[in-house]
Amino acid sequence: MDPLKALADAERKPYWLDSPARPEPRPRLDQTTSADLVVVGGGFSGLWTALMAKERDPSLDVVLLEGRRIGWAATGRNGGFCMATLTHGLANGLERWPDEIGRLERMGVANLDEIEQTLERYGVDCSFERTGELHVATEPWQLDGLREHLELISELGLDYVPLDQEQVRAEVNSPTYLGGLWERSGCAMLDPARLAWGLREACLRLGVRVHERTPVRSLRDDGTTITLRTPYGAVAARQVALGTGVFPPLLRRLKHFVVPVYDYALMTEPLTDVQLAEVGWRNRQGVGDSGNQFHYYRLTDDNRILWGGYDAVYYNGGLVKPEYEQRDETFVKLAEHFYETFPQLDGVRFTHRWGGVIDTCSRFSAFYGQAHGGRLAYATGYTGMGVGATRFGANVMLDLLSGESTERTELRMVKEKPMPFPPEPVRSGVIQFTRWSIAQADQNQGKRNLWLRALDRMGLGFDS
Numbered sequence: 001m002d003p004l005k006a007l008a009d010a011e012r013k014p015y016w017l018d019s020p021a022r023p024e025p026r027p028r029l030d031q032t033t034s035a036d037l038v039v040v041g042g043g044f045s046g047l048w049t050a051l052m053a054k055e056r057d058p059s060l061d062v063v064l065l066e067g068r069r070i071g072w073a074a075t076g077r078n079g080g081f082c083m084a085t086l087t088h089g090l091a092n093g094l095e096r097w098p099d100e101i102g103r104l105e106r107m108g109v110a111n112l113d114e115i116e117q118t119l120e121r122y123g124v125d126c127s128f129e130r131t132g133e134l135h136v137a138t139e140p141w142q143l144d145g146l147r148e149h150l151e152l153i154s155e156l157g158l159d160y161v162p163l164d165q166e167q168v169r170a171e172v173n174s175p176t177y178l179g180g181l182w183e184r185s186g187c188a189m190l191d192p193a194r195l196a197w198g199l200r201e202a203c204l205r206l207g208v209r210v211h212e213r214t215p216v217r218s219l220r221d222d223g224t225t226i227t228l229r230t231p232y233g234a235v236a237a238r239q240v241a242l243g244t245g246v247f248p249p250l251l252r253r254l255k256h257f258v259v260p261v262y263d264y265a266l267m268t269e270p271l272t273d274v275q276l277a278e279v280g281w282r283n284r285q286g287v288g289d290s291g292n293q294f295h296y297y298r299l300t301d302d303n304r305i306l307w308g309g310y311d312a313v314y315y316n317g318g319l320v321k322p323e324y325e326q327r328d329e330t331f332v333k334l335a336e337h338f339y340e341t342f343p344q345l346d347g348v349r350f351t352h353r354w355g356g357v358i359d360t361c362s363r364f365s366a367f368y369g370q371a372h373g374g375r376l377a378y379a380t381g382y383t384g385m386g387v388g389a390t391r392f393g394a395n396v397m398l399d400l401l402s403g404e405s406t407e408r409t410e411l412r413m414v415k416e417k418p419m420p421f422p423p424e425p426v427r428s429g430v431i432q433f434t435r436w437s438i439a440q441a442d443q444n445q446g447k448r449n450l451w452l453r454a455l456d457r458m459g460l461g462f463d464s
């Protein structure tokens with residue numbers, strides 16, 4: 001189908017947020033008050049932090065301040081792949097923290113199990129389905145990558161099933177597939193906006209004071225408390241947790257470590273039973289292909305297909321702007337790739353197109369830290385894989401604020417920081433050249449040029 005025609009009626013807004021289940025915003029903060037803990041940011045990072053702070057100590061007075069609406073940013077716009085990995089995939093974790101990877105994998109699976117248990121405990125209905133993820137190869141060189149991956153996995157005893165071409169097409173029927181690997185328990189599919197709203201509800205039930213449309217403009221350290229100023233009120237906090245993602249940081253040092261990268265997605269109309277039968281997909285896994293520029297896709301509970309990824313766009317200057325959330329060039333490309341992957345779905349149209357901004361750092365996985373004499377903690381840099389890992393990051397922030405040493409705070413992964421990005425305009429030049437090199441590698445059987453190999457050797461990179 002002509003991609004332009006297929007996109008013609010697609011709404012320019014995130015599918016998940018365009019829902020009657022979206023709750024009315026909580027009132028702004030309009031007074032001067034105090035609290036034991038103020039959490040800044042109403043995405044997954046902030047919501048998990050506030051919720052678990054109350055679970056750890058119900059007597060704690062916790063305030064959550066969100067500048068716009070709960071879950072409006074990356075949290076309400078993502079693919080909904082809730083993964084066990086804490087390290088942006090096994091290969092990245094193994095390369096950076098080989099001595100800890102077994103422990104990190106175990107802690108990641110425990111984190112995913114605990115997310116599932118939390119949803120049951122609070123009755124959060126976010127269509128959580130622990131289907132796993134299917135990694136598919138669409139080029140011969142990607143099969144080698146999957147084979148290498150399998151060797152790593154077998155050493156760690158993880159639950160992966162290798163699939164040959166016939167087997168992978170029996171799972172999901174695409175003529176482009178050459179083989180695959182089904183990671184069976186390390187990933188769940190969910191509706192991210194309904195998860196965020198469910199966490200908001202759970203926070204409110206435990207007594208967290210949630211204020212939306214309340215941007216924090218500044219922090220002032222008074223020696224014993226930190227005062228957070230907002231346009232209509234202020235809070236004096238004994239402790240602060242920042243879950244502010246990629247947005248202009250309240251802690252200046254963070255701006256050297258995180259850059260905004262835009263990622264885009266489409267949603268189809270619901271498939272008919274006949275269309276779904278033509279694709280198979282009975283086990284409803286999330287799917288990711290294995291290029292450096294990869295697509296991710298999955299079914300929703302009403303059998304639409306979310307189709308995203310491929311382009312990861314850094315706009316020179318590194319600003320976060322609403323106009324970057326739409327990119328027609330990318331939407332057309334994504335639609336073309338969709339029909340190449342599923343020619344049997346020719347004629348299926350798209351109902352939504354949107355983009356969102358990712359907090360990319362040079363080690364691809366979150367980093368953590370403290371400031372203001374230990375009274376403030378932060379976690380950011382999830383680089384496009386934070387649906388599950390933000391809960392782990394929230395626990396790290398609470399551990400750090402408690403001042404106690406835990407299994408989490410003793411991890412090298414938690415103690416180390418990523419390499420900072422160079423300042424602008426060098427930053428834009430370096431990132432755009434890296435993006436170009438990555439695209440070239442995909443055109444050239446995965447062969448990485450001198451620049452990418454040098455970055456690999458330094459443990460640096462650029463990813464969505």
Ligand SMILES: Cc1cc2nc3c(=O)[nH]c(=O)nc-3n(C[C@H](O)[C@H](O)[C@H](O)COP(=O)(O)OP(=O)(O)OC[C@H]3O[C@@H](n4cnc5c(N)ncnc54)[C@H](O)[C@@H]3O)c2cc1C
Nearest residue numbers: 041043044045067075078079080081216245356385386387
């Ligand atoms: C298109 C897309 C697809 C993705 N797909 C996946 C996926 O399938 N799986 C996966 O694991 N990850 C995915 N991600 C990444 C994932 O969505 C994020 O890692 C995760 O949502 C990060 O949550 P967060 O709370 O840290 O950040 P955010 O969701 O960005 O929330 C930060 C919040 O802080 C608020 N804030 C910032 N500054 C202030 C301030 N000064 N005062 C008050 N509030 C403030 C913002 O308004 C915002 O609501 C995707 C991301 C995108 C954009």
